Amino acid sequence: MDAEPLKRFLKTEGATLVGIGDVTAALSSEIIHLRRGIAIAVNRNLNRETVDQLIRLQALAEGWLRAKGYRSLSIPADSDRKKDKMITKLYKLFCHKTAATCSGLGWVGKNGLLINREYGSKLSWATVLTNAPFRADAPTSQSECGDCDLCVRHCPSGAVKGEHWTLADPLKEIVSYEKCRALKTRRISHSSKPNCGFCITVCPYSRNGNNHGTT
Numbered sequence: 001m002d003a004e005p006l007k008r009f010l011k012t013e014g015a016t017l018v019g020i021g022d023v024t025a026a027l028s029s030e031i032i033h034l035r036r037g038i039a040i041a042v043n044r045n046l047n048r049e050t051v052d053q054l055i056r057l058q059a060l061a062e063g064w065l066r067a068k069g070y071r072s073l074s075i076p077a078d079s080d081r082k083k084d085k086m087i088t089k090l091y092k093l094f095c096h097k098t099a100a101t102c103s104g105l106g107w108v109g110k111n112g113l114l115i116n117r118e119y120g121s122k123l124s125w126a127t128v129l130t131n132a133p134f135r136a137d138a139p140t141s142q143s144e145c146g147d148c149d150l151c152v153r154h155c156p157s158g159a160v161k162g163e164h165w166t167l168a169d170p171l172k173e174i175v176s177y178e179k180c181r182a183l184k185t186r187r188i189s190h191s192s193k194p195n196c197g198f199c200i201t202v203c204p205y206s207r208n209g210n211n212h213g214t215t
């Protein structure tokens, strides 16, 4: 089944990127019938307005699928297994980076974030899982960070380890989220802005798109 009409529809409604991934390998048994992940990205920081925009795009995708008789499940943009949300109680958390790599929209950078060649890590993501038999896009299998280590050198908490991500071992810890989270907690206790995000701003892909340099 051709996904182009759905991709075009969501882009006219404000999505920056839309991809279709075969996410079978990442699904828990309760949702194994929803083998296609629709990865939706918008070129904005993850704030309340962005989350609302992603929720709207997910609702439009769900309506489009329902009208054709298919099932779907939206994974919230701000889902966190630590939070008390029904969806995180029902299913193992589904990660948006997974749908994005399975759709070929980028790789997981040394900074642990999804890097798209054109937009870097500036994108915010949401996923809709579905049983619609879409033809899947070609997945990404390895990192394109090369020798760059800017995010390793600039991370204030020392969380970025400098290792490459590969699809062969996708869950290997390349960023210490414990250290990253601890910095956020310290900032909250000092009443400063909690989010750091240096690993996004220093990345040449986030700054220059395709002009990947290492200065």
Ligand code: B12
Pocket: 023, 025, 026, 046, 076, 077, 078, 079, 080, 081, 093, 094, 095, 096, 097, 098, 099, 101, 102, 108, 111, 112, 113, 114, 115, 120, 121, 122, 123, 124, 125, 126, 167, 170, 171, 172, 173, 174, 175, 177, 178, 180, 181, 184, 194, 195, 196, 197, 199, 200
């Ligand atoms: C909990 C959480 C955090 C925690 C833990 C971080 C983490 N694990 O990613 C903390 C508080 C530290 C955090 C920090 C940040 N976060 Co955060 N976070 C989340 C959240 C809610 C869940 C992530 C999670 O627990 N995943 C579980 C682990 C196991 O998976 P993962 O690391 O996310 O991804 C792995 C898989 O996707 C796997 N994978 C990739 N491809 C494939 C393919 C297959 C087949 C398989 C099996 C696996 C696989 O590789 C990845 C790396 O190991 C997600 C939303 C979501 N549902 O995805 C946002 C999310 C990951 N965060 C996001 C952002 C923006 C941030 C911050 C920049 C916020 C800030 N300004 O400080 C920082 C950046 C830190 C960093 N360098 O990664 C964005 C990332 C956007 C992007 N371009 O990648 C997300 C996707 C939110 C969104 N809706 O856009 N975050």
Ligand code: SF4
Pocket: 154, 155, 156, 157, 158, 159, 160, 175, 179, 180, 181, 183, 196, 197, 198, 199, 200
């Ligand atoms: S958000 Fe800040 S502390 Fe966390 S990994 Fe990125 S640069 Fe390091």
Ligand code: SF4
Pocket: 109, 110, 111, 112, 115, 144, 145, 148, 149, 150, 151, 152, 202, 203, 204, 205
């Ligand atoms: S700063 Fe360099 S090493 Fe880090 S994610 Fe971006 S390209 Fe990869």
